[in-house]
Amino acid sequence: PALPPTAPAPVAPAPAAAPVLAVVTPPAPTASKPGKPKPWYDRLQLRGYTQMRVSEVIDGDTDAPAGVSRLRSVHDAGVGEKGNFNFRRIRLALQGDVSDRMGLYLQGEFASAVTGQANGERRENFFQLRDAYADVYFADRTIKLRVGQSKVPFGWENLQSSSNRIAIDRADGPNSAVPGERDIGIVGFYTPPAIQKIWDDLAKDGQKLFGNYGAFALGVYNGQGTNRTEKNDGLMKVAMATVPFRLDGLGGPFVGKVLELGAEGMLNTFQPEVRTGGVSARAYIDNRVNLHAILYPAPFGIQAEWSWGKGPEWDRLTQSLASKPLSGGYVQAMYRVKHSPIGAFIPYARWQSYRGGWKTATNAPRISTDEIELGVEWLPLKEFEVTMAYARMRRSEADERRSGVARGDLLRAQIQWNY
Amino acid sequence: PALPPTAPAPVAPAPAAAPVLAVVTPPAPTASKPGKPKPWYDRLQLRGYTQMRVSEVIDGDTDAPAGVSRLRSVHDAGVGEKGNFNFRRIRLALQGDVSDRMGLYLQGEFASAVTGQANGERRENFFQLRDAYADVYFADRTIKLRVGQSKVPFGWENLQSSSNRIAIDRADGPNSAVPGERDIGIVGFYTPPAIQKIWDDLAKDGQKLFGNYGAFALGVYNGQGTNRTEKNDGLMKVAMATVPFRLDGLGGPFVGKVLELGAEGMLNTFQPEVRTGGVSARAYIDNRVNLHAILYPAPFGIQAEWSWGKGPEWDRLTQSLASKPLSGGYVQAMYRVKHSPIGAFIPYARWQSYRGGWKTATNAPRISTDEIELGVEWLPLKEFEVTMAYARMRRSEADERRSGVARGDLLRAQIQWNY
Amino acid sequence: PALPPTAPAPVAPAPAAAPVLAVVTPPAPTASKPGKPKPWYDRLQLRGYTQMRVSEVIDGDTDAPAGVSRLRSVHDAGVGEKGNFNFRRIRLALQGDVSDRMGLYLQGEFASAVTGQANGERRENFFQLRDAYADVYFADRTIKLRVGQSKVPFGWENLQSSSNRIAIDRADGPNSAVPGERDIGIVGFYTPPAIQKIWDDLAKDGQKLFGNYGAFALGVYNGQGTNRTEKNDGLMKVAMATVPFRLDGLGGPFVGKVLELGAEGMLNTFQPEVRTGGVSARAYIDNRVNLHAILYPAPFGIQAEWSWGKGPEWDRLTQSLASKPLSGGYVQAMYRVKHSPIGAFIPYARWQSYRGGWKTATNAPRISTDEIELGVEWLPLKEFEVTMAYARMRRSEADERRSGVARGDLLRAQIQWNY
Known part of the structure; x- marks a missing residue:
C-alpha cells in the first residue's frame, strides 16, 4: 500500500506582487501536530517594495527670493529641487503569524536621510523603522489588539499602503493629521465577518483596499509622530469606523459595485519643533475629524476624503504658535482596465485642496495647497509598476519664513518594484 | 510498492518563543549528501523580539534645579522623563550554522536614536548593529572561536539575553564594566560535555539560561565599548569561568536543583568621552572582577552577582578624570510557576546597589544606586510576555554637573513579543 | 499503486561560500504551475559577508604636524589610526528572482558610522543602503535593464564584489571615478550567449569574476555618488565593454586559459562638498576612461587596469576647485592553489599608482599614491577566509590642508566570513 508523503508542501505564501498589507485575513494556520512547529520561513516572510522617481518641472517657481515660497511639496523632496532620480521609498518588512494567536509586522525604510554628516551635508539611505507591532487575535480573529508602532487609523488613504495607492502622493488634508502615518500605542480593531467577506471578495478581484486594519478601531498613542520622542504625558485618542456596502440591490449599473463609507476622529495635543531649537514648551490642541467615501472602480470608481479640525500653526502676526482651524481633502476619479495587451492600467484624475498648519515641520507653518493631478498607473x-502623472500645483512652501504660493506644472514618473 | 517520499520535511527550527540565544548546543547538522547543500533558510533563520514600555512615577524627583540629580536611569530612558509608550528594544537577528564548521550571528537594534537631526532634536528608531560574529567550531563543538562584535563574557546577567531576563533592567554593578555588553574582538569558549549536559537539561525544563556562551572563556577586545571607535592600541583582556552543579547528592529539598557558580576578570584601559569634545587624552585603568551564583528556580530560585574594581570616574574636587574604586551588585529571589490557568508566571524581588563611575557617559560621572524592585513576569x-514591576529607587543622575541622589517610587510595565 | 510525493524538495540555492554576486546567470526558474507560486524563500535569499581587520604599522608617519600628510588611506580607516580590530564591511543582502521576468538585489551595510552623536564623537555600525535595484529581463536574459541604486560599470575591480577581491582594498586610480562604486540610475546590460558560456565555465572552475553585470553596458546616473543627494540636473553617462577570450588556440602554455579585455568611459559633472559647508556652487567636469585586462589565474594570472581623465581637484595655488587631469591604475600578479592540505590559497603581488583629485573628500584634495602590496588569501x-598582506605605502593624506607624502610599512590581516 502507498504511504502518503510525510512532507506536505509548504503552504504557498502570497504572490510577489500582492499588496504588502493585504486586507484578506490570512486563513488560520492549519493545526500543526504538537511538537512539530512550522519552520520560521512558513511563519514569517520578507516582503517590500521600492519606489524610484523622476520629477521634471515644465514651468514653475522652482526658485524664489528669500521670504517667498518656492515650489516644494511636503510629500516629495524631488518636487522643485535640482536632481534626477531619487528614492521615495525602499521598504523591507518581516511579517506573518508567529502563532495562531499572534501576528507580527516589522517594517523598515532605507530611504531615510541622516542630516549634518559632513560639511553640513546629509547622507541618504539609512534604515529606519516604520512599523513594529504585534497583533494579538481574539474571537476567531474578528478582534485584534495591536501593540507597538503602527499606522494611526485616521484617514482611509493614510492607512492604504503607498505600494497600493494610485496617486503619486497622499493628499495634504487627511495626511496633515499624521504625517508619516504612524505612532506608538495600543489600538483595537473589530471586523464583523460580513464586512470581512465583502473585503475578501474585493481583494480576490484585485481591488486596492486600505490594508489589514479593521472596520472599527479605537486606539491611544503617544501623539508626537513617527520616530519622534514623546514630550508630554498626554495620549492621542483615535477612533475609526469604515463600512463597505454592496450596491447590487440598487440594480442596473450598480450591480457588482461596492461603496465604502467611513469617519474618523482624533483628540490630541502636539508640541511642534521650533526654530530656536527643541520643541515648543506648550502643547497645542490638535483635534480633527475626517470623512471618507470610496466607490471601488468596476471599472469606474470615485474616492474622496475631507478633514476638518484645529491644529498647531505658526501665526505670522504674533510670530508665535497657536492652535488654528484647518481643513482639506481630495476627490479622485479612476478607471480600472484589468486586462490589456500591455498589462493592467488605471488612468486617474485627482483634485485636492488644503488650508492649515503642517505640524511636523519646524514652527508648524501654515500651508495652502491646490492641486490637480492627471495620471496613469501601469x-x-x-x-x-510605472506611474506617470502631470500635476498643476499651487503650493505654499512649508517654511514659516516664506510667504505666498508657488505655482508649477510638473511631470513625474515613478517606477515601483514589489518583492 | 510504495515510494518513499523524496522530500523530507525541513527540520523544524526552534519554536517561536525559544530564547533568542539558546544555550542548547544545536545538534550537528545531519550529514548532507555532497553537492546537495541545505537551502539557505534551513541554515539561517530570522528571529528577534520587541520590548515596549510604559513608566509611571508614583512619587519622585522627576525634576530638579540645575546642579541637582533628577530621577533618571542609565538603563531606561523612560524613567522620570515625560512620555508614555517607548521602545526599549526592537531586535532582529539572522543566525544559524552556515556550515558544520561555522556558525553566524548578526543582530541589529531598531530602537537606536540619531541625535541632532532637526532643530537639535533626535530621530528615533534607526537600525544599528548589536552583534556580528562568526563561531568556528573545534573538537566536536566543545571549543568555539568567536570573531567579531559579540557580548563580552563579564557578568552572568550581562550575557543573558534581555529577552530572557526576568527583571526589567540589568543591575548597575556588573553592567558598569560593559554598558551595551558588546565589543569587537576574538574570544574562545570551551564547554566540557558534562557541563553542556546539565545546561541542556535545564533548557529542556524551560529554565532561563545565559545563552550560547561557554563554561570557560578567554578573549581580547578593543575595549572602547559597543559601536564606539577604538582610540588606543591597548587590548581589553577578559576571562570567565562558570560551572553548574547538580545538588541531588545533598538529598531532601535539593533533589533536582542546580547551582551555578562563576567568576570573571577584566583588564582594560578606557578613554571616556569628555564634555569638551572627543575622548580623554589619557586612557584610565579599568580593571574588574565579578562573582556570580545562580540557584535555578525549581520552583524557588536565587541569583546574585557582585563586582569590584577600579574604573574611570569624574573627580568633583579636582574637576578631572581619574581611575577610582567601584563596587556593586544585586541579589534576586524568584519563584517559578510553570503552569497556571492564565499561563506561566514568575514573581521576583531584587535588591541592587552600586557606587562608582559610569564610563560610557560623558565625563564618566560617579553614580550611586540603591534600588528595590518587586515584579512579576507573566x-x-x-x-x-508582560512584566509589571514596582521599584523604589535611590539614584544619582549620570551627569557630573548634578550631585546628590534622587528618590522615586515607580510602576513600570513591559510588553515583549518574540518572533 | 504508489502516490508520487506531492512535495518536491525546494531547489537547493547557491552554497554558502559562493560569491555574493555570482556571475553565473541563474537558471530560468522552472515553470511553476499556474496558481502555485514559489514560496518567498525559494524566490529570495538572504546572503552577506563580514570583514574584520587588524592593521599594524611597522614603521611609518602615523602622526605629523599640522599641514603635513599623515599615513592614511581613503579605503581603510584602520591605516595609521590607533586601534585594533575594526569592521571594514558587514553586508547583508536580499536577492533573487521575484519572477521569471524580474530580479531583485537589496543590500545594506552595517559598518556605516553616523557622525556628531555625542561630544562630537561618532557612533559606528548603523545600517545603510548599498544596492537597491530591480533587473527586468529581456531576450532570454541576454539583456537586462537595471533600475535603482547599483554599481556603476566603470572599472573591472570596481564591479567585482569585495568578498571576491584578492587584494585588501581597491586601487585608487579606477576607484577615484566612483568612490563607493554606486549611484542611482538606469543601466542596460547585454551579454551574448557565447560570452556568458565562457564566464559560466570560469565560475564553475571557481574563478573570481566581476559579478552579475554584462559584457556591454550603457547607463545614466545622478552622478553625485553613493548615498549623496543629487545637486544638479546633469546626468552621468557611462559605457562599458568587456570580452573574455579563450586562449586555447595559441596552444602550449595557453591551453585552458582565458584573457578578458575591456574598456569603460564616463561623462559627468560633479559638485564636491566644500569645507565652508554644502557643495560647490559650480559643477566640475569629471570625464574618464579606463582600460582593463585580466588573465585568469590557471594557476598563474595577471590583472591590470589604468584610468585617465579630468576631475574636480583642489588647486593649492588659487585655493579653489578646478577640473584637472588625473591618472592611475594597478598591475597585480597572482598564483592560484586550488587544493592543499590547509585549504585553497592565492599569493599575490600588486603595484599601484595614482595622481589626481579625490572627489568625494571635502574640497576634492589631490592625492598622490604609490603602493606595493604582497599578500596571500587563504x-x-x-x-x-583570511587575508594577510604587507604593504609599502607612499600616500598623501586626502586633506587639502596637508601636503606632502607620508611613508609607511604595514601589516594587515583581514578575516572574512560568508553567509
Missing part, C-alpha cells in the same frame, strides 16, 4: 509586470 | 502566550 | 573553510 503594470507591465505584476511586480513592476 | 506569559499569557509563550510568544507574548 | 581559505581554511570555504565560508571563512
